[in-house]
Amino acid sequence: MTTMTYEQAMEEFDPVFGIEVHVELNTKTKMFCGCANEFGAEPNTQVCPVCLGLPGAMPVTNDKAVESAIRLGLALGCSIRESSRFARKNYFYPDLAKDYQISQYDEPTCYEGSLDVVLDDGTVVTIGIERAHMEEDAGKNTHVGGTGGIQGADYSLVDYNRGGVPLVEIVTKPITGMGARTAEVARAYVATIRDIVRALDISDGRMEQGSVRADVNLSLRPKAVAGESQDDVPFGKRSETKNVNSLRAIERAVHFEAARQASLLLGGQPVVQETRHWHEDTSSTTPGRSKEEAEDYRYFPEPDLLPVEPSREWVEELRSTIPEHPAKMRARLREEWGFSDLEMRDVVAADALILIAATVQAGTTAQAARKWWMGELSRVANDREVALTALPVTPDAIAELQGLIDEGKINDKLARQALEGVLAGEGSPAEVVASRGLEVVSDDSALEKAVDDALAAQPDVLAKIQDGKVQAAGAIVGAVMKATRGQADAGRVREIILQRAGVEG
Amino acid sequence: MSSLERSDVARLAALARIDMTDADLDRLSGQLAVIVDAVAKVAEVAGEDVPATSHPIPMANIHREDEVRPSLSQDDALAAAPEAEDGRFRVPQILGEEA
Numbered sequence: 001m002t003t004m005t006y007e008q009a010m011e012e013f014d015p016v017f018g019i020e021v022h023v024e025l026n027t028k029t030k031m032f033c034g035c036a037n038e039f040g041a042e043p044n045t046q047v048c049p050v051c052l053g054l055p056g057a058m059p060v061t062n063d064k065a066v067e068s069a070i071r072l073g074l075a076l077g078c079s080i081r082e083s084s085r086f087a088r089k090n091y092f093y094p095d096l097a098k099d100y101q102i103s104q105y106d107e108p109t110c111y112e113g114s115l116d117v118v119l120d121d122g123t124v125v126t127i128g129i130e131r132a133h134m135e136e137d138a139g140k141n142t143h144v145g146g147t148g149g150i151q152g153a154d155y156s157l158v159d160y161n162r163g164g165v166p167l168v169e170i171v172t173k174p175i176t177g178m179g180a181r182t183a184e185v186a187r188a189y190v191a192t193i194r195d196i197v198r199a200l201d202i203s204d205g206r207m208e209q210g211s212v213r214a215d216v217n218l219s220l221r222p223k224a225v226a227g228e229s230q231d232d233v234p235f236g237k238r239s240e241t242k243n244v245n246s247l248r249a250i251e252r253a254v255h256f257e258a259a260r261q262a263s264l265l266l267g268g269q270p271v272v273q274e275t276r277h278w279h280e281d282t283s284s285t286t287p288g289r290s291k292e293e294a295e296d297y298r299y300f301p302e303p304d305l306l307p308v309e310p311s312r313e314w315v316e317e318l319r320s321t322i323p324e325h326p327a328k329m330r331a332r333l334r335e336e337w338g339f340s341d342l343e344m345r346d347v348v349a350a351d352a353l354i355l356i357a358a359t360v361q362a363g364t365t366a367q368a369a370r371k372w373w374m375g376e377l378s379r380v381a382n383d384r385e386v387a388l389t390a391l392p393v394t395p396d397a398i399a400e401l402q403g404l405i406d407e408g409k410i411n412d413k414l415a416r417q418a419l420e421g422v423l424a425g426e427g428s429p430a431e432v433v434a435s436r437g438l439e440v441v442s443d444d445s446a447l448e449k450a451v452d453d454a455l456a457a458q459p460d461v462l463a464k465i466q467d468g469k470v471q472a473a474g475a476i477v478g479a480v481m482k483a484t485r486g487q488a489d490a491g492r493v494r495e496i497i498l499q500r501a502g503v504e505g
Numbered sequence: 506m507s508s509l510e511r512s513d514v515a516r517l518a519a520l521a522r523i524d525m526t527d528a529d530l531d532r533l534s535g536q537l538a539v540i541v542d543a544v545a546k547v548a549e550v551a552g553e554d555v556p557a558t559s560h561p562i563p564m565a566n567i568h569r570e571d572e573v574r575p576s577l578s579q580d581d582a583l584a585a586a587p588e589a590e591d592g593r594f595r596v597p598q599i600l601g602e603e604a
Contacts, residue, residue, distance in 0.1 A: 027571050034574025043592040044582040048574070052582065064571035085559060092522055094596040142593065157593035160582075296520060301559035309565040 006255040009262030010180040013220035016235050017182055017254065021170045021193050023203045024137060024211040025068045031136045031166035032059030032102065032305075039209060043159035051136075051164030053098030058304055061086075065134065065166035066109070066308055068202035070315060072168050073110025073132045075196050075322050083309045084109040086134070086302040094158050095139040103169075105299040108133035109308060117188045118327035125185050128173035139163035174235065182218075183254035187247050190214050194247075195326035198354060206387070207245050214250055216241045218257045220265060236261070237271040241285050244278045252283045260285070333357060337366035350378055351388050355395050362399030372398050376416060380423060393422050401429040413486045414438045441487045444496070447480070450488065451496045454479035465501040473497045508545060509538040 004012070030037050033050035049057035070080055087105035113129035140162050145154030170193060178185045194212050197203040205212050219238035224230040239261070244253045261271045275288035323329070330353065334344045337360070347353050352373040359369035373388065377398075381388045401418060404410045410418060410433060421432030433439055441447060454476045455462055464472035473494055480493045514534040518525045525533070576582075579592050588595035 029571050029573050034569070034572060035576045036573045042579060044579045044594070045592075046576050047582045048576050052577075060567065060569045062571050063568035066568060083565065090520075094594070144590075155598055156596050157590055158596055159593050296516075298517075298520065303560065306560060306567045307565045 004259045004262040004266065006183065006259050007180065009220065009258040010182070012223070012266065013236075013258075013262055014176070014223050014230055014233065015178065015182045015258055016174050016176050016219050016221060016238075017178075017186060018172045018174050018217040018238075019186060019189060019250075020172075020215040020217070021190060022137075022213045022215075023072065023168045023170065023193070023197050023205075025065055025166040025168065026201070026203050026211075027062055027064045027068065027166055029062055030164040031062050031065050031134070032164060033057075035164065037165050039211075041161055043161060046161040047163070051097065052160055059102065059302075061305060061308065062166060066310070067318065068166070068200070069109055069132065069134045069168045070310055071200050071318050071322060072170070072197065072202060073113065074315070074319050075200055076110065076113040076115050076129045076132060076170065078110035078113030078129060078132055080310060080315050081107060081109055081111060082312075083107070083307050084133075085307045086305045087299045088302050089135075089297045089299055091297055093138070094156055095141045095160075095163065097139065097160055097163055101136060101138065102302055102305070103135035103299075104133035109310075115189070115192060116325065116327065117185065117192045119181070119184055119188050124327075125178070125188070127175060127185075127189050130171045130173045132168055132170045135167050135169055137162050137165040137167050177230070182258070183251040186216060186254050187251045190250050191247055192326060199323040199326055199329070204389075206389075207247070208387070210245060214244045216244050216250060216253050216257070218254060218261070219271070220258065220261045236265075237273045239271065239274055239276050239285070241276045241278050242288065246280075249278060249280060249283075253278055253285065256284050337370075339366070339370070343370065346374060350374060352378070355388060358395035359398045359402075362396050364399045364402045368402045369395075369398065372402065376419060391423065392425060393419070397422055397429055404429055404433060408440065408489065409433065410438055410440055411486070411489065414440065417486075438487065440489045441484050444492070446484075447488060447493055448496055450480045450483050451476065451493060451500060454483065455497070455500060462501050465498070465503055470498070470503065473501075509534060509541045 009015075025037075027037050029035060030046075030051055033048050035046045035048050035051055038046065050059055073080055084104060084107040086102050088100040089103045089105070090100045092099055108131040110132035111130070113132070115127045115129055117125045117127055119125065139158050139160035142157045142159070143155075144157060172189070175182075175185065190212070194205045194207065197212065198205040203211055207213070217238050217240045219236040221233050221236045224233050239257055241253045241257060244250050257276075264271050272287075276285040277288050278285055324332070330344065330348060333339075333353070334341075337356075339347065347356060347370065350373070352370075355373050356366065356369045359373070360366050377388060377391060377393070381391055384391075401415055401422070404418070405412065405415050414433070415429075417436065418429050418432045418438055421427070421436055422429055426432045426435060441450075457479065458475060461472050461476055476497050477490055477493050480488050481490060511530055511534040514537060515525070515530055518530070583589040583592070583594065586594045
């Protein structure tokens with residue numbers, strides 16, 4: 001069989017793709033019960049009869065989840081259905097306690113939207129949104145024995161803490177005409193969704209924790225021949241690659257699937273319409289559920305839940321809370337902050353934009369905020385191997401820290417020590433400065449004594465300064481800083497030295 | 506005329522993971538067909554002026570506040586599990602039939 005590259009595949013065929021993104025909402029409780037919606041608890045400690053699917057248990061819809069779903073729909077330009085309802089999606093899998101998932105089928109809450117996605121070179125692509133509907137998440141399976149993967153496992157262990165966590169599933173319309181930029185557009189689309197859910201503050205948007213997950217549908221069709229419109233060429237058979245959970249993986253999954261399908265087609269073999277598993281380690285996909293088990297979910301209206309009928313007034317009220325489109329906000333902030341393209345790209349790549357914006361909001365200059373988040377804090381995050389957003393420090397604390405520097409209470413070096421204390425959970429910057437005694441020594445008598453001590457230890461320095469070698473003062477400044485463990489105000493120390501030498505600074 | 510074929514019942518049984526003998530299928534496809542046909546009569550009676558409904562009582566928006574309620578303890582949650590391990594439900598190999 002011929003093996004094609006992505007680029008070759010794109011020369012031979014016209015790609016069509018679609019993406020389903022699942023967003024885990026950051027509500028306090030689950031979609032249909034009052035169990036806590038929190039990542040990382042001991043297994044099966046956030047479960048109750050409702051989310052375990054015990055007989056007789058009745059679900060009740062979480063109002064906040066409905067609000068979040070509507071706000072997300074509005075941010076995606078969707079219409080909000082006046083009356084929508086839940087449906088049961090029936091299938092068997094151990095992580096699904098009830099043997100059906102409560103979802104929405106023919107009446108999703110949000111439908112027919114569109115989203116502008118900005119590519120790296122500034123090109124804007126408009127993605128059609130088919131629907132955004134509410135549903136519940138499944139539990140988590142751990143496969144034991146065998147190869148550790150889903151195939152060849154001896155048995156599985158199930159934790160239902162995640163079962164019933166509210167999700168919004170966003171489904172695009174088929175996206176055509178992107179050619180070789182398909183992978184880039186797919187990635188940029190998911191990145192935009194992630195940015196939007198974070199800006200809406202309806203999800204933590206952490207792909208690495210699975211709070212934003214994507215399924216990538218891709219098919220290839222022949223390129224139109226002369227005189228034929230590409231739109232008239234029917235779509236090819238598609239594959240659906242499940243759970244592609246990083247931006248880089250989205251791009252790679254598109255690359256792999258396009259190349260795989262092109263190789264099959266050029267070899268005269270059919271592409272099978274199927275679900276495929278993504279393998280991060282090898283950047284490849286393998287077949288999932290078999291063809292014979294064609295999906296038949298036997299959806300029907302959920303009899304235990306009532307319709308969701310948001311009033312028009314409420315929808316308009318929610319519309320007024322929708323933040324600016326992330327790409328437009330980036331352009332505006334770049335302008336306001338006076339960052340270079342490169343600085344801005346680094347900030348966005350480091351996920352520091354919202355953090356810097358919040359720090360600026362709290363009263364810090366953009367450059368100072370950038371210096372903290374892209375400098376010291378990025379270094380710490382890197383050392384700890386966590387996301388910048390996961391560091392135990394808030395933008396307000398950084399603004400406070402910078403404020404202490406600006407007031408002259410601490411210098412840069414002391415500020416780094418104070419930050420260390422903040423990151424260690426010792427309190428706010430002001431509290432750490434107080435408890436660790438980090439304040440700059442600006443008390444002149446203390447400084448004068450330290451200067452005199454240093455001058456006494458290096459008696460030739462005064463003469464050198466009086467001789468016009470003012471830079472010799474540096475040695476005394478250094479000695480004073482050392483003696484005060486960096487807590488002296490270096491500028492003031494220099495002034496005192498020059499006074500002692502009888503020279504104007 | 507029945508709207509439900511024997512093959513439909515066999516397929517539903519497979520989807521529902523219910524083992525059925527040929528005799529079961531013969532008997533149940535007859536019985537289920539009677540039920541389905543009886544329900545289908547409703548469609549004949551309901552005119553244009555009767556909207557489709559999924560709930561007998563015309564209510565909507567019965568929601569709850571997003572407030573945490575106590576969950577079960579891990580022991581209680583696992584109490585009825587046939588097998589448990591490490592605080593989790595232990596279940597047979599998944600997708601074994603497809604591996």
